[in-house]
Amino acid sequence: MTGLPARAAGLPRGAGHLGRGGSGTVGHAHLWVLLDGTPAHAAPGRLAADEDGRLACHLCGRWFAHLGAHLRRHGWTAARYREAVGLPLHVPLCSAEVSGRIAATQKANWDADPEARGRFAPGRELARSGELNRLATIAARERQDRGQTPDAVRAARARRLAAGRAAQAARRDARLAAVLAASGAASLHDLLRARYAAGTSLDQLAKLTGLGRTRLRGELAAAGVAVRGSGVNLPASKRARAAANDARAAARVGAGDIRVWLRAQRRAGATLADLARSAGRSVPWVRSRLAGPPLPAGGPAPYSCEYLAGTN
Ligand SMILES: [Zn+2]
Numbered sequence: 626m627t628g629l630p631a632r633a634a635g636l637p638r639g640a641g642h643l644g645r646g647g648s649g650t651v652g653h654a655h656l657w658v659l660l661d662g663t664p665a666h667a668a669p670g671r672l673a674a675d676e677d678g679r680l681a682c683h684l685c686g687r688w689f690a691h692l693g694a695h696l697r698r699h700g701w702t703a704a705r706y707r708e709a710v711g712l713p714l715h716v717p718l719c720s721a722e723v724s725g726r727i728a729a730t731q732k733a734n735w736d737a738d739p740e741a742r743g744r745f746a747p748g749r750e751l752a753r754s755g756e757l758n759r760l761a762t763i764a765a766r767e768r769q770d771r772g773q774t775p776d777a778v779r780a781a782r783a784r785r786l787a788a789g790r791a792a793q794a795a796r797r798d799a800r801l802a803a804v805l806a807a808s809g810a811a812s813l814h815d816l817l818r819a820r821y822a823a824g825t826s827l828d829q830l831a832k833l834t835g836l837g838r839t840r841l842r843g844e845l846a847a848a849g850v851a852v853r854g855s856g857v858n859l860p861a862s863k864r865a866r867a868a869a870n871d872a873r874a875a876a877r878v879g880a881g882d883i884r885v886w887l888r889a890q891r892r893a894g895a896t897l898a899d900l901a902r903s904a905g906r907s908v909p910w911v912r913s914r915l916a917g918p919p920l921p922a923g924g925p926a927p928y929s930c931e932y933l934a935g936t937n
Pocket of ligand 1: 682683684685686687695699
């Protein structure tokens with residue numbers, strides 16, 4: 626028979642079927658029975674090692690440096706094996722040599738990665754000192770004292786979240802009502818249609834109404850507004866903003882067309898600074914309006930200052 630190595634502790638002498646690598650197997654008796662009734666080739670609750678450190682498979686009696694990998698040949702997982710054999714988690718399913726190699730590789734990786742060490746350092750220190758266990762115990766006890774089961778904690782957190790959301794929604798609604806009242810628009814949809822058509826961007830609308838992007842898009846869709854693709858509308862909205870600025874300046878000086886008015890004033894001797902002050906804009910703006918594209922043919926509008934000046 627193949628003599629059992631002395632280190633195969635717990636295996637009775639004469640268990641000759643524990644042939645190494647299947648060689649020298651004589652007979653096939655099972656001396657043990659696992660917890661789940663499976664006939665076993667090694668003693669439950671422990672691993673038998675040969676002189677090379679290889680471990681005996683309880684299921685077939687052969688020896689393996691990497692028993693955990695071998696278990697797949699039986700269609701078993703390591704967890705099922707551990708449970709059936711009665712092995713605690715801290716006992717590796719491989720020879721001491723393989724286990725040492727794995728540990729050495731992991732340690733080398735660890736040593737070579739200061740960032741990883743830094744990341745885990747606080748946690749490791751807590752764990753090493755036992756502080757982590759102490760804190761967890763205290764926290765669990767305190768939760769229990771307060772009657773805070775995990776379910777109760779979750780429920781309370783959900784209630785706080787819901788209350789916060791409701792308060793936020795109420796604030797948003799109040800603000801929206803104030804904006805609508807100030808704008809004179811009959812409804813949110815009217816306001817959105819008018820502003821969007823005038824070139825106001827989604828960002829500006831969101832800021833104006835206090836609505837989130839998702840809700841704003843929903844309201845625009847409900848208002849029948851086709852949202853422009855981002856970036857597509859830039860020149861158009863720029864033009865719209867420029868037109869709005871022109872209109873504001875024209876209203877301020879009482880002119881129909883600000884560009885016509887500026888040219889007339891300039892011809893009459895007004896300085897750029899005078900014009901900027903009157904229009905409530907900057908000097909560069911005045912310069913750009915004076916230098917802008919040619920005015921539409923047909924002369925000044927009849928309600929402009931130039932027209933009035935011409936009729937005098
Ligand atoms: Zn096996």
